[in-house]
Amino acid sequence: MGIKGAVEKKLVGLADIVIRAAERGKDPSISIPVRALSNVKFNESKGIIEMGKNRQARTFFNVGMAKKFMQTMLVGDALAELQRADLTTSLREIYYRAKHTISDSHENTFDAQNESDPLIEDLEVALEALREELHVRAENAGTVIGPLVVEDDGDRVDCSRLGKGGYSVPSIVEPEYIQIKKCAADFVLLVEKGTQWNRLAEDKFWKKYNCVLLTGNGQPPRGVRRLARRLHEEKRLPVYVLVDNDPWGYYIYSVVKQGSINLAFESQRMAIPKAKFIGLSSEDPQTCGLPRNVGIKLNEKDISRAKELLNYRWFQKKEWQKEIKRMLSSGLKYELDALANKDFQYLTKKYLPKKLKDQDWLD
Amino acid sequence: MGIKGAVEKKLVGLADIVIRAAERGKDPSISIPVRALSNVKFNESKGIIEMGKNRQARTFFNVGMAKKFMQTMLVGDALAELQRADLTTSLREIYYRAKHTISDSHENTFDAQNESDPLIEDLEVALEALREELHVRAENAGTVIGPLVVEDDGDRVDCSRLGKGGYSVPSIVEPEYIQIKKCAADFVLLVEKGTQWNRLAEDKFWKKYNCVLLTGNGQPPRGVRRLARRLHEEKRLPVYVLVDNDPWGYYIYSVVKQGSINLAFESQRMAIPKAKFIGLSSEDPQTCGLPRNVGIKLNEKDISRAKELLNYRWFQKKEWQKEIKRMLSSGLKYELDALANKDFQYLTKKYLPKKLKDQDWLD
Numbered sequence: 001m002g003i004k005g006a007v008e009k010k011l012v013g014l015a016d017i018v019i020r021a022a023e024r025g026k027d028p029s030i031s032i033p034v035r036a037l038s039n040v041k042f043n044e045s046k047g048i049i050e051m052g053k054n055r056q057a058r059t060f061f062n063v064g065m066a067k068k069f070m071q072t073m074l075v076g077d078a079l080a081e082l083q084r085a086d087l088t089t090s091l092r093e094i095y096y097r098a099k100h101t102i103s104d105s106h107e108n109t110f111d112a113q114n115e116s117d118p119l120i121e122d123l124e125v126a127l128e129a130l131r132e133e134l135h136v137r138a139e140n141a142g143t144v145i146g147p148l149v150v151e152d153d154g155d156r157v158d159c160s161r162l163g164k165g166g167y168s169v170p171s172i173v174e175p176e177y178i179q180i181k182k183c184a185a186d187f188v189l190l191v192e193k194g195t196q197w198n199r200l201a202e203d204k205f206w207k208k209y210n211c212v213l214l215t216g217n218g219q220p221p222r223g224v225r226r227l228a229r230r231l232h233e234e235k236r237l238p239v240y241v242l243v244d245n246d247p248w249g250y251y252i253y254s255v256v257k258q259g260s261i262n263l264a265f266e267s268q269r270m271a272i273p274k275a276k277f278i279g280l281s282s283e284d285p286q287t288c289g290l291p292r293n294v295g296i297k298l299n300e301k302d303i304s305r306a307k308e309l310l311n312y313r314w315f316q317k318k319e320w321q322k323e324i325k326r327m328l329s330s331g332l333k334y335e336l337d338a339l340a341n342k343d344f345q346y347l348t349k350k351y352l353p354k355k356l357k358d359q360d361w362l363d
Numbered sequence: 364m365g366i367k368g369a370v371e372k373k374l375v376g377l378a379d380i381v382i383r384a385a386e387r388g389k390d391p392s393i394s395i396p397v398r399a400l401s402n403v404k405f406n407e408s409k410g411i412i413e414m415g416k417n418r419q420a421r422t423f424f425n426v427g428m429a430k431k432f433m434q435t436m437l438v439g440d441a442l443a444e445l446q447r448a449d450l451t452t453s454l455r456e457i458y459y460r461a462k463h464t465i466s467d468s469h470e471n472t473f474d475a476q477n478e479s480d481p482l483i484e485d486l487e488v489a490l491e492a493l494r495e496e497l498h499v500r501a502e503n504a505g506t507v508i509g510p511l512v513v514e515d516d517g518d519r520v521d522c523s524r525l526g527k528g529g530y531s532v533p534s535i536v537e538p539e540y541i542q543i544k545k546c547a548a549d550f551v552l553l554v555e556k557g558t559q560w561n562r563l564a565e566d567k568f569w570k571k572y573n574c575v576l577l578t579g580n581g582q583p584p585r586g587v588r589r590l591a592r593r594l595h596e597e598k599r600l601p602v603y604v605l606v607d608n609d610p611w612g613y614y615i616y617s618v619v620k621q622g623s624i625n626l627a628f629e630s631q632r633m634a635i636p637k638a639k640f641i642g643l644s645s646e647d648p649q650t651c652g653l654p655r656n657v658g659i660k661l662n663e664k665d666i667s668r669a670k671e672l673l674n675y676r677w678f679q680k681k682e683w684q685k686e687i688k689r690m691l692s693s694g695l696k697y698e699l700d701a702l703a704n705k706d707f708q709y710l711t712k713k714y715l716p717k718k719l720k721d722q723d724w725l726d
Contacts, residue, residue: 085707088565090558093703096657100704108656139557139580143503143531152526163515164540168506168531171561177527194502195453198534202451217502293464293471340456341463344448 004176007134008083010127014076018060027061030072033125033265035118040264042313047273049259049314051125058122068119074098074109075119082135088172091117091136125265132172132226142169142224143194145201146212148231149182156181159212164201169214171223173230183212183235189278189352190228191215192243192252196336196347203348209356212237219252225270228256232272239272240361242352245280246296246333247305250315250324253277258314276361278352282327285334288351294341295332302333319362370497371446373490377439381423390424393435396488396628398481403627405676410636412622412677414488421485431482437461437472438482445498451535454480454499488628495535495589505532505587506557508564509575511594512545519544522575527564532577534586536593546575546598552641552715553591554578555606555615559699559710566711572719575600582615588633591619595635602635603724605715608643609659609696610668613678613687616640621677639724641715645690648697651714657704658695665696682725 014030021028032055033039039052060069078097082089089097095113102109110116124131145166148159152170159167170178189211191197197215200206206213212231216224231237241256243249257275259267285295298306309315310324327333339346355361377393384391395418396402402415423432441460445452452460458476465472473479487494508529511522515533522530533541552574554560560578563569569576575594579587594600604619606612620638622630648658661669672678673687690696702709718724 082707087707088561089703089707090561090700092558092698092700093707096698096701096703097707099657101654101656137558137561139561139578140506140528140531141557141580150526152528155524155526157525157528161518162520162530163513163518165503165515165520165533166531167525168503168529170528194504195455195500198451198453198500198502215502217504291464294459294462335455335459337453337455338459340452340459344445344450344452344456344460 004083004086007127007129008080010129011076011080011083011123014073014123014127015080018073021060027059028069029057029059030069030126031055032058032122035121035125035265037261040261042258044313047258047314048267048271049261049264050267051264071098071110071115072119072122075116076123079120079123079134079136088135088137090138091120094120094136121263130174130266130269132174132222133176135172137171138221138223140168140170140223141221142214142216142227143167143197144169144212144214144227146206147184147210148180148212151179151181152177160206164198166201166213169216169223169227171221173223173227175230178227180230180234183231183237184210185212185231185235185237186210188212188214188228188231188237188239190220190224190239190241190256190275192218192220192241192249193336194218196242199345199347200352203345205348205352209352220256222266222270225256225272228275229270229272232274239275240278241275242278242336243280244333244335245282245284245327246298246335247302247309247324249280250277250309251305254309254312254314276363278355278361280334280336281362282323282330282334284351285332285338288339288342288346290334290338290341292332294338295330295334298328298331298333303328317363323362370490370492371443373492374439374443374446374486377436377486377490378443381436384423390422391432392420392422393432393489394418395421395485398484398488398628400624403624405621407676410621410677411630411634412624412627413630414627434461434473434478435482435485438479439486442483442486442497442499451498451500453501454483457483457499484626493537493629493632495537495585496539498535500534501584501586503531503533503586504584505577505579505590506530506560507532507575507577507590509569510547510573511543511575514542514544515540523569527561529564529576532579532586532590534584536586536590538593541590543593543597546594546600547573548575548594548598548600549573551575551577551591551594551600551602553583553587553602553604553619553638555581555583555604555612556699557581559605562708562710563715566708568711568715572715583619585629585633588619588635591638592633592635595637602638603641604638605641605699606643607696607698608645608647608690609661609698610665610672610687610690612643613640613672614668617672617675617677637726639726641718641724643697643699644725645686645693645697647714648695648701651702651705651709653697653701653704655695657701658693658697661691661694661696666691680726686725 194217557580
């Protein structure tokens with residue numbers, strides 16, 4: 001039985017709970033891990049953010065839970081339909097699919113999508129199935145180029161033969177859909193900004209430095225993170241994360257590395273604890289000789305965010321404390337784009353080659 | 364001389380104006396078409412929004428214009444550098460590149476990107492060169508799949524052999540960079556939402572209906588619009604636009620068709636006056652038997668936007684007035700996602716096949 005059969009079985013299992021309870025005249029109940037900050041912890045030895053063991057029963061014979069129980073079953077039913085028909089869909093369409101007016105009433109099963117989304121997350125953790133395995137996707141939101149061959153729906157896609165445009169990374173890149181056939185690269189460079197990815201693609205950086213270039217145009221979406229993780233895991237490739245020097249850059253890096261607090265459950269299959277931060281670091285502007293006038297003054301939000309990061313368990317390493325404090329004391333943040341002040345190709349011709357040669361990254 | 368040489372020559376021409384004026388002891392001056400609503404008109408016969416003929420002189424010996432004149436030259440210089448080095452870059456990097464402190468002062472040439480962006484637009488219209496021809500790009504922001512072969516940087520990219528993922532559409536798809544080698548499709552379907560594009564890709568809609576599937580994940584970016592326009596022009600393909608039934612869907616359609624007021628200059632090479640609106644129309648929810656509870660109540664912003672559209676010259680056709688008024692009188696807008704209420708594949712198996720068969724679109 002493949003993933004598909006296994007997930008369908010888990011979903012059908014939900015209905016079985018209700019049937020069994022009904023047969024015995026009992027209150028049907030499902031046990032759902034608690035998705036709250038109180039049930040999240042940083043696993044120091046694994047280097048990832050994990051969910052704890054707290055669970056909560058969701059029962060039907062309970063005025064406060066009856067509607068949510070019913071809604072959970074409706075979402076489970078829509079998800080089972082996806083499995084049976086071998087389809088994927090969006091969070092929004094699941095909301096629409098599960099929405100109807102309860103007969104002999106004016107009551108809707110769902111009034112807004114913010115009622116169905118959390119239930120999908122509940123089912124992910126309760127059934128221990130990634131959202132992708134539940135066949136829930138977003139739009140394509142990333143691009144990849146480099147010495148990588150994947151198989152997608154029977155097509156052999158050679159990402160080194162797609163010009164400067166590249167392969168559009170689907171939201172779901174699970175092995176059920178995308179198979180990594182070959183990857184001759186030495187590392188993965190995960191680039192925050194799409195425009196910098198274009199600089200690297202245009203300069204054929206991936207060819208010269210034998211790497212896979214990956215971007216998600218900002219905070220990397222799940223598909224991009226999963227692809228990086230799979231390349232790391234299946235092909236043993238180091239992953240370097242290229243972001244701006246600001247608290248949001250640090251944060252993007254930390255989500256790639258340790259996972260996020262909100263989606264702690266995903267970390268075990270999304271996080272890349274060995275990912276390295278290849279900058280921009282708060283030391284780089286000086287090293288590169290960037291003028292201060294291309295720095296941007298930290299605003300209050302930046303400062304309070306940076307102070308928050310200083311307290312996170314996963315930023316306790318000496319180098320990271322130094323990195324963040326140096327940014328705070330300089331009062332400036334720098335975008336990678338600012339390297340263009342030196343030269344349009346400074347990033348590809350000077351900055352990255354030196355970083356790679358010197359292995360100058362933060363862990 | 365190719366486009367590249369021609370654009371470089373135009374940019375160098377800017378510097379020549381200054382040199383010639385200096386030699387003659389005159390005030391250097393460049394003539395720039397006025398980019399304002401007052402200088403925009405709808406060309407009824409061409410069916411596109413165009414710029415008028417008003418121009419304004421930008422001179423150096425004028426206290427109010429001297430800084431802007433200097434900045435225009437700096438931006439022109441950065442753009443000329445791109446041409447000479449055969450590089451493309453982002454608006455943001457041009458800002459950084461052109462930024463420096465004027466010697467013996469604390470004055471910056473530019474303080475923020477909102478000072479350089481409009482100057483790039485000024486140069487576009489003054490030099491009659493599309494932003495893309497000036498080598499200014501954004502990130503990749505679209506996806507295409509279907510019976511289309513393009514050449515990108517020497518690679519032959521067959522968009523019918525890229526699984527369900529597809530080719531990531533670059534920001535610049537000018538013939539200088541992307542050549543359309545072959546296109547056996549009967550039409551182009553330009554899909555507003557990425558998740559609907561995924562539904563169509565997953566169901567191999569492009570294969571069954573022999574079309575190119577294109578999306579820009581929302582309001583289509585310039586690269587996606589240019590690619591649709593080129594397929595329309597070079598391969599004589601009709602373009603059908605698939606959007607939500609709300610004022611924003613109408614607007615997206617109208618920008619694809621007539622161009623936008625803000626970028627009236629681009630219309631001549633971006634607009635597709637023969638593009639058709641394939642829905643969702645305000646009649647469709649009833650035709651498809653969608654329950655009213657999957658409609659979304661129009662808010663004040665929707666209503667005032669729809670009333671604005673009713674007054675636009677390009678929405679004066681009887682069918683369009685009827686379409687918009689019907690939405691207003693129903694008080695509801697509908698997303699394409701709502702079709703999932705019927706069936707996850709309603710869009711691909713029922714809605715679009717019927718629309719295409721009946722040629723049921725708005726012009």
